[in-house]
Amino acid sequence: MSKVIFITGATKGFGRIWAEAFLKRGDRVVATGRNAEALQDLKKSYGDLVLPIQLDVNDRNASFEAVSKAKEHFGRIDVLINNAGYGLFGAVEETSEEEARNQMETNFFGVLWLSQAVLPIMREQKSGHIIQVSSFLGLVTLPVLGLYNASKFAVEGLSETLASEVKGFGINVSLVEPNGYTTDWSGESAFQTQSIEAYNPVKAGFSEAVSTPGIFGKPEATASVILKLVDNPNPPLRLLLGSFAYPTVKKVYEERLESFSDWKSVSDEAHGE
Template identity: 45%
Template sequence: MTSTSSTPRTWFLTGASRGLGAVWARAIVERGDNLVATARDVDAVRPLADAYGDRVLPLGLDVTDTAAAGAAVARAEEHFGGIDILVNNAGHMLVGAVEEATDAQVREQMEVNYLGALWTTRAVLPGMRERGRGHVMQVTSLGGVVAYPALGLYHASKWALEAVSESLAGEVAPFGIHVTMIEPIMFPTGLATQSPQTTPHPAYRHARELLYSESAAHGLEVGRPESTGDALLALADLAEPPLRVLFGIKGVEAVRGEYDKRVATWEAGQDLSRLAHGVRAGVA
């Protein structure tokens, strides 16, 4: 796929060395765009620069380091003259019950998935505002909308990113900046196996069983990571990109079921809602 833009755009992609990030990095440069490819280990993204030359700027970046995020964005803007699209993809998935997680694991999950995306987002906004255009793509997850047992801390980080991104979209729209939450469903990227794990406690064996049974009940299907590159480029080409987009199929059904349950729960608790407002049963 070739770019529909008359001039190459510049992308800033975190987590570019593996999983969906590696797929997207190759898709971006193969279409002729410029890419700032970041990873914790810069050597993991150097092969892209070796293959595509000056169109790729490989940078080492720990997204949890606020100063490092700002410095990486400044370096990218100096090298390419500006950033058109930010893709916050860096992240991991802590598997385990809430009680099982250590304090350090809880903090790391939020620092990488939520705060890491926040730091890079804040760093690119001044340049995008000055140029009057830009697109911030936040990689959340179907798990940013629904929540399963044994993934509570992961969900918390993605729900937080969804909340701040929705608020951000309203804040930056007047400057010509778009925000999109990309919500992948199920792709075999090794995310779970390569991410930190809690030490299982026998009391929470049922939680792991529920994780797999509930996700299976939604009928979710495993997709091909290679196909997501085409979707990412198509998203970038939209004049009015959506605030949210699910990558993969069967996600809409899962989300609809989740929201139906929420509304039903709120409706069932209307007596308590009225009581909290000072309206007692039988009183008009």
Template identity: 50%
Template sequence: MKTIFITGASRGFGRLWTEALLQRGDRVIATSRNVSNFSDLKELYPETFVPVALDITNRKEVFETVKNAHSHWGSLDVVINNAGYGVFGATEELSEKDSKEVVNVNLFGTLWVTQAVLPFFRSQGNGHLIQLSSVLGLWALPTLGLYSATKFAVEGLTEALAQEVEHFGIHLTLVEPNGYATNFAGDSAVLSQPIPDYEPVRIALAANEGMQASATGIPEATVPALLQLIDSENPPLRYFLGKVGLQKTKQVYAERLSEWEKYNQVAIDAHGK
């Protein structure tokens, strides 16, 4: 039995994973802005499920919630930073309000939970922090640039953190799903006010191989992979979910390496000595 803290647990991956963890007998502390969505799970698992209302953009509230979660059962084995959402819009279209809010949730919310849990993991000498990233934290698609920016940031933050805390016995994993049939592009998404000149870009994106229905994963199929990750004694730093991630990433990185190689002599000369 593991004790697991998960954010953004009321829908999508968070809800699926919370249910699966409870079904197999783990103890779960699940957060969401609205805990009324958890009433059925609380009734089914009164001894092992604790729903908590939390705004992850409120740093003080995050620290208090994590402290209380740790106190409830005396330890935390796994923390899953799952909360986040997408903003759809060409860069020119993005509003100041929408831009600041998605960065506050996807990046700073992740950072606050990370900072809050690290002292407990350090004192325990163990712990597994799982950050929900995306394939769009490795490469970008048009009209999803700001979402990618938040996930690129989480990737960099987590890569550095993994090196900082390795000697404490703390594990870090970036989970990188491709597109799944969740509500990511539905009512949880924020849409920009479109500029007509960018319509051809949107049309081209819809025809992209990674955006077609055949490339969209089934959310329920991620459960065994998530459980395997949680149970791993030596979990990886990066963990794809879906069949698109590795294939597309190999292509993108090959193109990047080719371009860097092409201009490598310029880079060497720019070193100055």
């Protein structure tokens, strides 16, 4: 049975690849992006299977209107994929207020607005699946990506809470956590802070680390995985994407647990008698 999939950020990268994967197998797709013109070729290729909508996820009212339009057009929404987002590169000290707020508006609040908009529909249906495109950087961090890390950590906390709240309504929530991929995320779609020279060595170390051969996954390889995630009746809360994510997260979490254990007596002392 075909599903109705609502995808944000569908003009390029993961969103575009996944939208086409769903359309090719006959699902109906609400494809959204800031530039609706970039979605017209999907409409030309797949006709009535696709509903292109221009949407800036930072706009809460527009997000609710887009979801309402999708429901009116297709009659239901089975899956929401919150994919819209971008990278902000720069040291925490370098980050301006505008850059910080814009990063959180898109990467976090955009996820919140769309999730809120679709929940009444899914509750009424007594079914649905909300997929939040987070990052392995919502579990661990890298330097010069402080605000991006923070936005994805926020998505993780929001979504884990949401999953516990809506499970009883027949709604599943999944966090997709990719490692680096060769999308436009770090290219033209990314933003750079105004540089402070003192952080040049940190940035050089970051550049060297991410230049390791084979560290970036192939975006096209994720299409079959997303189809499996959507089709699974019991999807996981978290799904790492890419072979680099798991060993990185495992190492960091083991170190955290060791540190907690080393300081446990002090932690217990803080509880009081």
